[in-house]
Amino acid sequence: MGKITSVNTLSPDITCSDCSGSAVPASDPDDDSDSDAQHEGYRWRISGMDCPACARKIETAVGQLSAVTEGRVLFATQKLIVKASEDVRVQVEDAVRYAGFSLTRSGTPIKQIEPAGFWWENRTLILFALLLLASWLIQSVSAQAGQVAFTLTTLFGLWPTGRRAFRLIKSGSPFAIETLMTLAASGALLIGATAEAATVLILYMLGERLEAFAAGRARRGVNALMALQPDTAVRLQGERRETVAVSSLNPGDIIEVAPGARLPADAKLLDTFASFDESALTGESMPVERQQGEPVSAGCLSIDRPVRLTVTSKPGESAIDRILHLIEQAEERRAPIARFLDRFSRIYTPAIMALALLVALLPPLLLSADWQPWIYKGLALLLIGCPCALVISTPAAITSALAAATRRGALIKGGAALERLSAIRTIAFDKTGTLTAGKPVVTTLIALNEEDVNLLLAKAAAVETGSSHPLARAIVARAAELKLNVPRASGQKTLIGTGIEAIVSGHTLLIIAPGRLTPNRLTEQQSAQVFKLESAGNTVVVMLEDNQPIGLIALRDTLREDAKATVDELRAMNIHSMMLTGDNARAAAAIAGELNIDYRAGMLPADKVAVIAELSHQPLAMVGDGINDAPAMKAATIGIAMGSGSDVALEAADAALTHNRLNGIAAMIRLSRATHANIRQNITIALGLKGIFLLTTLLGFTGLWLAVLADSGATALVTANALRLLRKN
Structure with a gap:
């Protein structure tokens, strides 16, 4: 169930592709004094869309209004944008409400809305599951009472689904997934397969709640991005x-x-x-x-x-608004993700229903045949047409695969992401926090006055103790790791834009970046050492004692332990790897050289998106951990986030490595390929059995009870086949 939480008018100088919520001042929805220019466009923020199919339903419902010239839902940022020749806010809200989405004009920011509790959000599913369990128990005591119990349970589940299906039909979406499920459950009830009807409904409701959960996680990610900008x-x-x-x-x-x-x-x-x-x-x-x-x-x-x-x-x-805009643009460049069953039902369900009706009516009307045998055959065809096995085949495989992935530390957000993973041929990696650990460590100490390097490090740690700077913490951590005796420092002061200074053992010590030293302060040999360290991808600081250089300290963001093995494993799978980073070219070249991969350095978020678009001729995955990676993740075929990354990266991505290990990428791709093959097998089983029994029923070889077997048997087979994915390594 969707929910619109605010509505804004778009000023005429702002195009509908703009995405910043603060770019457009909120308007009073009940104010009818808006100018004609203000009627050119309106924007709503939507919460609760379960999947891109919901976006298509809203667009269809809004598009039926005569005054609407364009209605678009931006699924990534949960927004509805409408252009119209007149003020259509009331009509749009009525149409969306009738399509099954609740809405409000409160204007309350999403990040301030308290989420509903688990029990309240899942109350219908939980109650339905309890009724289903009670029906099974009743049936074990009395078959007749069980039949009645299953019928009542199915009707309880059919009421919200059927009502929404009816509304969607009137809104212009006659063959949505709700219609498919209503027809399937109703058909099963007609021939007395009440237990099967109830089972199909609970599987459908469970899938809807899982998709709603994933959508809610995505909304929190966008809110986390917006929260970077203070109010x-x-x-x-x-x-x-x-x-x-x-x-x-x-x-x-x-x-x-x-x-x-x-x-x-x-x-x-x-x-x-x-x-x-x-x-x-x-x-x-x-x-x-x-x-x-x-x-x-x-x-x-x-x-x-x-x-x-x-x-x-x-x-x-601002920069935050531009990143949101990039996410929306990347979402728009990709075709909307349509669930397989929703697409297939547009042809399959009406065709089977029409065939069943023709079988029941034409022979008695045209050939004067007996009504009862042909109605019986029509009902058998209706059950054969009941898409229970098809409904289960894809979700069963996906659920098994997602469960297997979760046990191995990978979170894949839905079946569409799982399917796209199987086609990946190129992977683009962010550097910092993805291929590297994301925390600087001391890599090299060079004494310029023949002093012991450990004493040099102890002095540096004394100067840096108490500082919150990441480089300072790295130096102090290295001294602690070596269990050095760090002397006391006094008179510590940060020289803004220069370095940090303190008095240690009666001497004035200064730690400073080489570029902040006065010209010719270092000898040619010392400058060459600095250049060599920086060329290896290090950040270098110089320590001076009483204004004389006494040491060089190099720090570096180190490569992850499993980075090279992961790249090699992907290469063995014929998957090309490359690195996109905002770091300088020397640091990038050092990391890329160790991994033997291509790289592009000095990249801003827009630059990464441009590279992804340049390589869009083949399926490509983007792996990252920062907010700056979110637009590129959306632009790629699939985005993969590191588990230690920012909330925005985790929620913008289609998959995440919760264990924060890169070697999970190859495992995810192998699993997705196996799942893709499993789904094809399941569809073949489901349609193959239906085709066989469809022919034998028309020829009079099989009756109603075998028609039930055509569906329930196929359901059992595809479920068993899907469960094999749980054992995939």
């Missing part, structure tokens, strides 16, 4: 500070961001220097230093001190 900002008016809504910020406004807070908008730095954690947007684990006048994106985290900035982005056009 309020501190705006400076001379010496006065005021807290304002982010939507009220305009280019030119001066804002202040506290340490540990995120930027509410794209801005330029006013202070001389400042450090920012941009990992949420770029995936780069190392904090970056920005100088006065340099741009900083919304969502970045201020690290070491309060900073003042000038806003450069308009409301709804």
